[in-house]
Amino acid sequence: MGSADDGLDDTERVSYLSSYMESTLNAIRNGANVRGYLVWAFMDVFELLSGYQSRYGLYRVDFADGSRPRQARLSARWYSGFLKHNRTTALLETNARVTTTVSS
DSSP, X not given: XXXXXXXXXXXXXHHHHHHHHHHHHHHHHTTOOOOOOOOSOSBOOOBTTTBTSOOOOSEEEOTTSTTOOEEEOHHXXXXXXXXXXXXXXXXXXXXXXXXXXXXX
């Protein structure tokens, strides 16, 4: 499950990523041989069945602009904090509504 929205304040995606990371860390603690994790997708892309309508990226792409400017969504900033600090409490001072706690 993921989230396909066009907004920058994608709290649902943050909750999904946090839950997934929590489950992954629990699996590692229980002996699972986890080698990595890949977020789909890093930025909005063309989807075969829905074109540019579905927006799954951590970064929003403005496809109407020929230079394709990108903006970081809340989930991009959250995921960056998670990777830098190895915990999901490294959320965002810009959005205190999203609070989860998972430690490695």
